[in-house]
Each structure stands twice: as C-alpha cells, then as structure tokens.
Amino acid sequence: xxxxxxxxxxxxxxxxxxxxxxxxxxxxxxxxxxxxxxxxxxxxxxxxxxxxxxxxxxxxxxxxxxxxxxxxxxxxxxxxxxxxxxxxxxxxxxxxxxxxxxxxxxxxxxxxxxxxxxxxxxxxxxxxxxxxxxxxxxxxxxxxxxxxxxxxxxxxxxxxxxxxxxxxxxxxxxxxxxxxxxxxxxxxxxxxxxxxxxxxxxxxxxxxxxxxxxxxxxxxxxxxxxxxxxxxxxxxxxxxxxxxxxxxxxxxxxxxxxxxxxxxxxxxxxxxxxxxxxxxxxxxxxxxxxxxxxxxxxxxxxxxxxxxxxxx
Amino acid sequence: xxxxxxxxxxxxxxxxxxxxxxxxxxxxxxxxxxxxxxxxxxxxxxxxxxxxxxxxxxxxxxxxxxxxxxxxxxxxxxxxxxxxxxxxxxxxxxxxxxxxxxxxxxxxxxxxxxxxxxxxxxxxxxxxxxxxxxxxxxxxxxxxxxxxxxxxxxxxxxxxxxxxxxxxxxxxxxxxxxxxxxxxxxxxxxxxxxxxxxxxxxxxxxxxxxxxxxxxxxxxxxxxxxxxxxxxxxxxxxxxxxxxxxxxxxxxxxxxxxxxxxxxxxxxxxxxxxxxxxxxxxxxxxxxxxxxxxxxxxxxxxxxxxxxxxxxxxxxxxxxxxxxxxxxxxxxxxxx
Numbered sequence: 013x014x015x016x017x018x019x020x021x022x023x024x025x026x027x028x029x030x031x032x033x034x035x036x037x038x039x040x041x042x043x044x045x046x047x048x049x050x051x052x053x054x055x056x057x058x059x060x061x062x063x064x065x066x067x068x069x070x071x072x073x074x075x076x077x078x079x080x081x082x083x084x085x086x087x088x089x090x091x092x093x094x095x096x097x098x099x100x101x102x103x104x105x106x107x108x109x110x111x112x113x114x115x116x117x118x119x120x121x122x123x124x125x126x127x128x129x130x131x132x133x134x135x136x137x138x139x140x141x142x143x144x145x146x147x148x149x150x151x152x153x154x155x156x157x158x159x160x161x162x163x164x165x166x167x168x169x170x171x172x173x174x175x176x177x178x179x180x181x182x183x184x185x186x187x188x189x190x191x192x193x194x195x196x197x198x199x200x201x202x203x204x205x206x207x208x209x210x211x212x213x214x215x216x217x218x219x220x221x222x223x224x225x226x227x228x229x230x231x232x233x234x235x236x237x238x239x240x241x242x243x244x245x246x247x248x249x250x251x252x253x254x255x256x257x258x259x260x261x262x263x264x265x266x267x268x269x270x271x272x273x274x275x276x277x278x279x280x281x282x283x284x285x286x287x288x289x290x291x292x293x294x295x296x297x298x299x300x301x302x303x304x305x306x307x308x309x310x311x312x313x314x315x316x317x318x319x320x321x322x323x324x
Numbered sequence: 325x326x327x328x329x330x331x332x333x334x335x336x337x338x339x340x341x342x343x344x345x346x347x348x349x350x351x352x353x354x355x356x357x358x359x360x361x362x363x364x365x366x367x368x369x370x371x372x373x374x375x376x377x378x379x380x381x382x383x384x385x386x387x388x389x390x391x392x393x394x395x396x397x398x399x400x401x402x403x404x405x406x407x408x409x410x411x412x413x414x415x416x417x418x419x420x421x422x423x424x425x426x427x428x429x430x431x432x433x434x435x436x437x438x439x440x441x442x443x444x445x446x447x448x449x450x451x452x453x454x455x456x457x458x459x460x461x462x463x464x465x466x467x468x469x470x471x472x473x474x475x476x477x478x479x480x481x482x483x484x485x486x487x488x489x490x491x492x493x494x495x496x497x498x499x500x501x502x503x504x505x506x507x508x509x510x511x512x513x514x515x516x517x518x519x520x521x522x523x524x525x526x527x528x529x530x531x532x533x534x535x536x537x538x539x540x541x542x543x544x545x546x547x548x549x550x551x552x553x554x555x556x557x558x559x560x561x562x563x564x565x566x567x568x569x570x571x572x573x574x575x576x577x578x579x580x581x582x583x584x585x586x587x588x589x590x591x592x593x594x595x596x597x598x599x600x601x602x603x604x605x606x607x608x609x610x611x612x613x614x615x616x617x618x619x620x621x622x623x624x625x626x627x628x629x630x631x632x633x634x635x636x637x638x639x640x641x642x643x644x645x646x647x648x649x650x651x652x653x654x655x656x657x658x659x660x
Contacts, residue, residue: 113506113515113636116517117384118360120388121380137518145388
C-alpha cells in the first residue's frame with residue numbers, strides 16, 4: 013500500500029507545500045537565523061527537515077524500536093508501536109497502536125519531533141496525515157539483509173549515533189562471515205522447509221529474509237519462488253520430502269509440540285526420520301533488526317548441527 | 325391530505341429538533357473523548373471558541389476528532405436512510421443495502437482497487453462505486469419483468485448476490501499474500517479512524533443531494549406502502565420513482581463504503597427503531613433516520629475508540645455487535 017501509493021505522492025498539493033517550504037527555508041537562511049534543523053532524505057528519497065537535537069521520537073514498528081534500543085537512543089523514544097516487545101524495556105513505553113493500524117491521536121498527543129516508520133506495513137494514509145499535522149515521518153525500507161545493515165547505519169546517522177551504528181553493523185558482518193565460512197566447509201545443502209504458518213501451512217519465498225537466512229546458512233529453501241508467502245498442502249510437503257523443518261509459529265510452546273506431533277505421523281519424511289523438526293522464534297527471522305543474525309546462527313545450527321557440534 | 329399538512333410539518337420540526345439535539349450532544353461527546361482520554365471541558369471551550377486549549381489538544385480536536393465525527397455522522401445518515409428507502413420499496417423490514425448485496429458489491433470494487441494498487445482517492449472510491457452500480461444493475465436485470473412476485477424476487481436475488489459477493493471477497497482475501505491483506509481486512513471491518521476534512525466534504529457533496537432528493541420523494545414512499553396499484557392510481561410512475569430511489573441510495577451507500585468500508589446493521593436498526601417510535605410516515609422518518617443514524621454511528625465510533633485498552637476497534641465491529649441483537653429483540657417484540 014505504502015509503495016504503490018507513494019507513487020501518487022507527486023500531487024499538485026505536495027508541490028505547493030514543498031515550494032512554500034523552500035521559500036520559508038530561504039527566508040530563514042537570509043535572516044541568518046539558521047534554525048537548528050537539518051534536511052534529511054529518508055530511504056524512499058523523501059526529503060524532510062528534522063531538528064538537530066531530536067528529543068521526542070515515536071517508532072511506528074517493532075523492528076525500528078529494536079534498532080533504536082540497539083543504538084542506545086531509547087531515551088529519545090516517547091512512544092512505540094504495539095508488539096514492540098524487545099528489549100523488555102520497550103514494553104513499558106506508551107503504545108501508539110499496531111503498525112498497520114496506528115492511533116493518530118496518541119501519536120499527536122506524544123508531541124514527537126519525528127516519527128520513524130517502515131514502508132512495508134505503515135499505511136501511507138497515516139503517514140500523509142502525520143505529515144499534514146506537521147510531524148515528519150522518516151521511512152525505512154530494508155528489503156534484504158544488506159539493506160538492514162544500511163538501515164541501521166542510516167538510523168545511526170539520523171539519531172546522532174554513528175559510532176554505535178558502525179559497531180553494530182561491523183559486529184553483524186563478522187558474525188555473518190563466520191557462519192558463511194563455517195557452512196562452506198560442508199559439501200551438502202540440506203533441503204529446508206520453513207513453516208511460518210500452521211493452518212494454513214505457509215512458507216517463505218525468495219523475497220524474504222527467511223530465504224536469505226536459509227541460503228546463507230547453507231541450506232536449500234524448498235519454498236523458493238516469486239510468491240512471498242506461498243501456501244502448501246500437507247501432501248505437497250510430503251512430496252518435497254524436506255531434510256529439515258523449521259517451524260516458527262506466532263503461537264509458540266504447546267502449539268509447536270502439537271505441530272511437531274502432527275508431522276511425526278509421516279516417518280517416511282527425512283526430517284521426521286532424523287528428528288530434525290525445530291522451533292525458531294519468529295521475531296528472529298522476520299524483523300529487520302540486528303537480531304536477524306541470531307536467527308541466522310540458529311538456522312545454520314539447525315541445518316548443519318554436525319558443524320556446530322565439532323566446534324565448541 | 326392537504327388539511328393534514330400543517331400538523332405533519334409540526335411533527336417533522338419537533339422530531340427533527342429533538343433528534344438534532346441528540347445528534348449534537350453525541351457529536352460534542354465524540355469530539356471530547358478519544359484514545360488519549362477525555363477532556364470535555366477543554367474540548368467544548370475550544371469548539372465554542374471561548375478558550376484555546378494547548379496546541380496539541382487543538383490539533384487533536386480540530387484535525388483528528390472533528391473530521392472523524394463528521395464522517396461518522398454522514399455515514400450514519402446515509403446508511404440508515406439507505407435502509408429506510410429499501411425497506412419502503414420492498415415493503416420488508418429486513419431489506420437493507422447490505423442484504424441486497426449493494427455494499428458487498430462496492431466492497432469487491434474497493435478490494436480490487438486496493439489489490440491493483442490504485443490510490444485511495446479517487447481510484448479505490450471509483451472502483452467501489454462501479455462495484456455497487458454493477459451489483460444494482462445486475463439485481464434490476466435479474467428481477468425485471470417479474471412483476472407479480474417482484475418484492476420477494478428482489479429480496480431473494482439480493483441475498484444470493486450478497487452470498488456470491490461474500491464468497492468472491494473471501495476468494496480475493498485468500499489469494500492475497502502480503503501486507504495489503506491487513507489493509508483489506510481492516511477496511512472490511514469498517515474503519516473511521518482515517519477521516520480527514522477534504523474526504524468529509526467530498527462525501528457530503530455526494531450524500532447531501534441524495535438525501536434531499538429522497539426527502540422530496542418521501543410522500544411517494546408513503547403511497548408505496550399502500551401498494552403499487554394504489555400508488556399508480558394516485559398518479560405515481562412507480563417504475564421511474566423506484567429507479568430514482570434505488571440509484572440515489574446506491575450512490576449514497578457506495579460513497580460511504582468507499583470512504584470507510586462496510587459498516588453494517590445501521591440501515592437495519594435505526595429505521596426499524598424509529599418506525600416503532602414515531603410511526604410509518606416517511607415525511608417524518610426521512611429526516612429522523614438521517615439524524616438518528618448519524619448519532620448512532622458517532623456513538624458506536626466513540627465506543628470503538630474508548631472500549632479497547634490498547635489501540636482502537638473498527639467502528640463496524642461495534643455497530644454489528646449492538647445492531648444484530650437489538651434487531652432480534654425488536655423483531656420479537658413487534659411480532660408479539
């Protein structure tokens with residue numbers, strides 16, 4: 013929604029708004045009263061002015077909340093979207109509704125200098141409305157793992173935490189390389205079925221972080237293809253005969269045991285025969301945050317347990 | 325008839341003023357409470373221009389709550405009037421734009437609009453309108469020429485069209501993979517939270533002329549209640565009047581559906597309730613339904629944003645949860 017609608021942003025209204033804005037910016041410059049604000053361009057190429065010393069930031073998605081905490085800038089956060097559950101301290105912050113259904117009134121009441129949103133998820137209507145109300149919205153758009161690294165750098169830049177962002181990203185890179193070189197030692201590429209939904213059975217296609225994690229961890233994603241979240245019947249999965257099954261369900265615990273038991277009825281499936289049905293926290297593989305690397309390491313261990321057993 | 329006119333006028337005025345005051349009170353309440361709490365005194369002072377609240381509250385009151393309350397009022401007025409017209413034309417208290425599939429038809433249009441990546445306005449709105457008009461034309465085509473059983477044929481055809489549309493919407497949902505699914509589902513539940521003033525004016529520009537047209541035809545609707553033959557002998561061109569009323573209602577309903585998704589049961593509950601209280605005269609019922617329906621949806625929207633502890637509910641959930649049981653109670657009472 014955000015993507016398609018942003019193509020329509022170039023309306024006459026916007027042009028007028030921008031020209032008035034540039035005019036005012038020019039006036040300020042002439043007076044020599046440079047307001048302590050700077051022009052930034054978000055990941056969608058939209059320009060906005062942001063005060064130099066940001067004091068009040070509202071995060072519009074759980075992943076953004078996580079990144080801001082990782083950058084050590086949580087003191088700026090005055091509100092977060094619902095389900096911002098990591099780290100635990102984020103849960104104590106005021107909630108502004110879920111990322112697809114934001115509560116405008118709550119956001120305005122928090123008087124933010126800046127909102128940070130995500131292109132896939134936050135509806136463009138809310139973003140436009142916030143901007144009409146004079147609250148700039150910085151949008152990030154992490155399409156793949158590399159883009160996640162870039163997003164962390166950009167947010168570090170935006171929130172004056174460059175140093176911290178560089179540290180996080182280089183740490184992530186090191187860990188990625190470690191996994192890559194480890195799995196490179198194994199000649200086989202196990203067939204992985206990554207189940208993210210129980211009923212219906214849903215997996216993840218090529219355009220997802222999950223696919224990237226599986227491939228990077230030296231596995232073969234059985235659901236690869238153009239459909240982002242393809243559905244499967246039980247029959248199809250038996251036909252695919254996966255070596256490894258990784259299940260991330262929104263509901264965990266008992267539900268995982270139940271799903272595992274259901275699959276256990278089919279001992280002919282390699283994953284069942286070798287007892288390689290594993291649970292993974294879904295937040296580690298579908299949120300564009302530094303924790304994706306935790307997900308990567310867990311997926312690698314699930315796919316190549318032998319490599320991890322050898323190494324202490 | 326002529327001799328009754330002053331009395332009818334007086335009744336219209338009294339009932340309208342009564343319901344208008346109810347509407348104004350609910351609107352004031354709607355502007356005073358929200359997810360950040362209620363501040364009735366500040367909100368009222370700010371509204372009346374007596375005293376400025378702080379800048380943040382001003383923004384919330386004038387640019388978030390006010391458009392929302394206006395939108396709710398318009399939607400309520402249009403939907404309950406839509407219900408009233410359908411009930412009069414079909415002489416059946418169960419008739420409603422939803423039951424006849426007009427709303428689902430515009431729902432299909434809107435969902436196709438969302439899926440093909442149209443802009444919310446005018447793309448999705450026009451798609452919704454096209455959907456509802458297509459459904460209406462299909463209905464009229466299916467039922468044309470069957471004069472004897474027309475009433476039931478129309479109703480049953482509508483039920484079937486609705487069932488088909490519901491299945492088609494399910495189909496569209498089941499093939500949708502990505503984040504647009506959230507948009508569709510929220511839209512389907514009927515959501516008023518994204519209201520802004522330009523959208524409200526636009527909806528008003530569509531709804532208000534339709535309501536005026538319907539009000540002008542309200543006496544004709546009274547004649548319809550006495551039977552089509554009698555209406556014809558009184559000099560009413562039933563076919564033309566039916567067509568005008570159906571089209572005006574569809575325009576109105578599809579505009580509201582496009583603006584905020586299908587909000588159910590308003591067109592069923594409000595006209596029925598008001599008919600029980602003030603009788604079957606459509607000259608009184610038309611303005612009463614508009615005002616009462618507006619107040620009802622504003623009230624439901626207040627509940628939608630204050631009941632949940634976190635976030636908001638779509639208003640459509642509330643209208644349905646209040647509407648359906650209330651309707652069953654009314655039906656039982658009127659039957660006994």
